[in-house]
Amino acid sequence: MGTESKSEWAEKKIFTTGEAAVVCKVSQQTIIRCFDKGQLTGFRVPGSRFRRIPREDLIQFMERNGIPTDPLTGGEPERARVLLLHGDDEFTGDVAAALAGVSVDVSTATSAYVAGLMTAELRPDTVVIDGAMPGVDAAAACRAIRASDSARAAQILITGSDIDRDDARALIQAGADEILTKPDAASLVARIRNHRRAAGD
Template sequence: MATGGTSQGEWADKKVFTTGEAAQICKVSQQTIIRCFDSGRLTGFRVPGSKFRRIPRDELIRFMKANGIPLDPLEGGKKRILIVDDDPEVNELFVDVLSRDGRFDVETAMTGYEAGLLTESFRPHLIILDYMLPDINGNVVCERVKGRESTRDTRIIFISGVVDQSEVQELLDSGADDFIKKPFDVNKLVDRIASLLEVDRSG
């Protein structure tokens, strides 16, 4: 039962949480959250002129990660996917297929620079990344994403039609989770995405 009328879908955009909401998200009692708050294990602030505790989103995420609590309730259900390819037709194909699938929110970028900005603002769960971008090689983008604490858990699938099989291991060593050679079967790629994100295959 949601606290204060807040639904799980609204948690994806919520910036500050009550102890009751934090308890529901973490699947623990409200008293447990209050004890963690009062002991300093979970930090936040009190509403001025009252005893009500409030917990900022970033701090709640830190606490959940530190205690191995799944972040799913904060993520609104759908998994976010960023497509990074300088071919508009490839981007359009992915948007069409993944949007119709129903389990994913999709954004696209055509350069490494755009990918960097969207990684911070869109916070994708997974990036489909072309190796050859106009401004930078995809492996550099991969290393930057995996090198930041805030994005290191982002899954990355490289796609390319020009990478030799001998170079695939180098891409995986840069932090990628998978590599798929162009041209590829879109349905098989969706299956790989679902597997990496641990979601059930639709249909």
């Protein structure tokens, strides 16, 4: 059961509950429970109680629950991309270090112009903008991201300790997802990871 290769999973059409558990990286009892509750559809082998799960149903179950389907396609999971437009080198270093072990590529831009070029090239999943960075119009940056073909669906987080309520409202209207008042690296990383889970990454 545990020795199936990715290429063999990619060709398989019908899965046992044990095989589905290996693919989903959960216990077999979890798969059985989801099957019996109707959360994972399939069929029973005629004349027995053995459960079987068609490939399409397993994929739908994985997608609904944010489980990577890469084992079924034979591919490696795509790494998430985070772009930091931030003026605090120590802060960006801490964020990059915290994300290094969770399949996230972190890039840093030192100006709005460079960030625009990098957004088009990298197609980031998350953009973090320092609202207090000199020369950066955070609202304009949000609008540019939302208007782009490369990152219009990206998560946009704005950081800053001097953002008042009116400015925060304007930033949200411009396309920001959340305003973080002087966050530490750990809380910012938590926001990024929560967004990835919600997106099913």
